[in-house]
Amino acid sequence: MLSNVEAAFKGLLTCLQAYKMYGLRHPMFTRSLDSAHASFEDVLAERQEMVIGIVGEDLAFEKEIFFDLSKFLRPAILYLKERNIERFAFLHGLSKDELGIFIEFIARPKEDFKGDIQEMLNLAGIEHINIGKLKVADGKDKAGSGPDQRGLYDSSADKINQALSGVLNFEKIDHLTLKLSMSNIMESLSTKRQELLKLATLKRYDMETYIHMLNVSILSMYFSSRLGFDKSDVLNIGVAAMFHDIGKLFISRKLLHKPDKLTDQEFGRIRSHTIMGAEIMLKYVDTLGILPVVVSFEHHLKYNSSGYPRMPLLRKQHLASLIVSICDVYDALSQRRGYKQDYSPDVVYNIMNKEKGTSFDQELLDKFFRFMGLWPVGSIVALNDGSIALVKDENESDIRRPKLEIISPVDKKRSVDLAQDNSLSIEHYLNPWKEGKEYLRLV
Numbered sequence: 191m192l193s194n195v196e197a198a199f200k201g202l203l204t205c206l207q208a209y210k211m212y213g214l215r216h217p218m219f220t221r222s223l224d225s226a227h228a229s230f231e232d233v234l235a236e237r238q239e240m241v242i243g244i245v246g247e248d249l250a251f252e253k254e255i256f257f258d259l260s261k262f263l264r265p266a267i268l269y270l271k272e273r274n275i276e277r278f279a280f281l282h283g284l285s286k287d288e289l290g291i292f293i294e295f296i297a298r299p300k301e302d303f304k305g306d307i308q309e310m311l312n313l314a315g316i317e318h319i320n321i322g323k324l325k326v327a328d329g330k331d332k333a334g335s336g337p338d339q340r341g342l343y344d345s346s347a348d349k350i351n352q353a354l355s356g357v358l359n360f361e362k363i364d365h366l367t368l369k370l371s372m373s374n375i376m377e378s379l380s381t382k383r384q385e386l387l388k389l390a391t392l393k394r395y396d397m398e399t400y401i402h403m404l405n406v407s408i409l410s411m412y413f414s415s416r417l418g419f420d421k422s423d424v425l426n427i428g429v430a431a432m433f434h435d436i437g438k439l440f441i442s443r444k445l446l447h448k449p450d451k452l453t454d455q456e457f458g459r460i461r462s463h464t465i466m467g468a469e470i471m472l473k474y475v476d477t478l479g480i481l482p483v484v485v486s487f488e489h490h491l492k493y494n495s496s497g498y499p500r501m502p503l504l505r506k507q508h509l510a511s512l513i514v515s516i517c518d519v520y521d522a523l524s525q526r527r528g529y530k531q532d533y534s535p536d537v538v539y540n541i542m543n544k545e546k547g548t549s550f551d552q553e554l555l556d557k558f559f560r561f562m563g564l565w566p567v568g569s570i571v572a573l574n575d576g577s578i579a580l581v582k583d584e585n586e587s588d589i590r591r592p593k594l595e596i597i598s599p600v601d602k603k604r605s606v607d608l609a610q611d612n613s614l615s616i617e618h619y620l621n622p623w624k625e626g627k628e629y630l631r632l633v
């Protein structure tokens with residue numbers, strides 16, 4: 191199926207090229223149109239529609255993003271994006287004539303694609319092709335200015351939330367939109383890393399389980415990309431992380447947040463979120479792959495397999511689960527929780543380091559803190575000279591001495607790199623929910 195979809199899309203682009211070079215009546219064009227139409231017929235013989243999306247700068251079809259193919263087709267992808275075309279739906283019944291008219295249509299100069307392009311297509315008599323933008327609001331994306339990061343985080347969180355509630359209701363989910371939202375976040379991690387990590391740090395404070403899952407997903411994508419995984423693996427790990435606690439959403443909030451000691455039975459119920467989550471994600475294997483099942487099941491298993499679910503045979507965690515479990519514990523410990531004191535980043539660091547070799551893979555944990563720094567980007571910290579600063583970026587050479595922006599007192603505002611300036615050091619962390627609250631407006 192996938193190779194047919196690839197062939198159909200390549201056929202479409204070959205036709206476009208032939209049209210531009212030789213025109214409508216040339217045999218080169220008719221031949222390429224014949225072959226492209228035959229490829230579309232192959233795909234549409236088995237299904238009602240074939241939807242292709244442009245995700246970032248890559249092509250996507252259902253659960254697959256064609257990273258390799260996209261590299262070759264990048265000029266064509268940019269060409270389509272310039273015409274505001276990010277989504278194609280080819281419907282069963284597509285005729286060769288319609289495909290020919292469609293090629294003529296997309297060959298037009300980009301200035302022609304200003305209005306409602308679907309309406310233009312309908313006017314041209316094309317009934318079996320829908321085109322347009324992917325239905326994802328990526329923030330306040332004004333022409334040329336790039337998406338606003340807060341808008342991007344919120345709208346991506348929104349789309350991801352929709353996918354999560356879809357899964358909760360056992361509905362079909364719009365996985366292409368989900369992957370686009372995840373990919374939006376992933377793309378931004380390479381260019382706007384500080385901005386996004388800052389949001390992930392700050393956003394913890396209006397937490398819900400899904401914000402936890404979104405945070406764990408962002409952290410897992412950042413971590414795995416820094417570990418050197420390729421784009422498609424990073425995205426798959428991000429999706430798996432997104433659903434790691436999906437089983438928890440079936441457990442009552444009351445039980446999850448119970449302040450008193452839990453009974454054995456209640457513990458058992460909470461622990462069952464791993465198995466429940468895996469069962470839910472099994473229903474989505476054909477669109478999201480097997481990794482969400484594996485990660486849901488294993489994320490509390492621990493590196494030395496002493497966690498849960500208990501296994502009759504010793505089973506080592508999948509690498510994706512090792513990555514997600516580090517990010518999971520890190521986010522959970524950093525979160526403000528009603529039933530326990532939240533920990534400052536240095537305390538989180540110490541707690542997690544005590545579990546090296548037992549809960550966590552030693553090498554992975556060292557790398558995690560090297561990439562994240564001890565004081566994560568977005569933390570508000572008090573310095574030894576009494577000023578207050580925001581952590582802007584980590585220093586891999588010394589995780590305790592990041593790059594800062596002094597935010598208070600206002601007349602001292604400046605950037606400082608603690609790796610260069612030995613006179614300053616971090617005294618302690620300010621909780622943005624409590625003593626750090628008054629500085630949030632300066633961030």
Ligand SMILES: [Fe+2]
Pocket residue numbers: 434435463489490
């Ligand atoms: Fe969990």
Ligand SMILES: [Fe+2]
Pocket residue numbers: 402434435518522
């Ligand atoms: Fe979790």
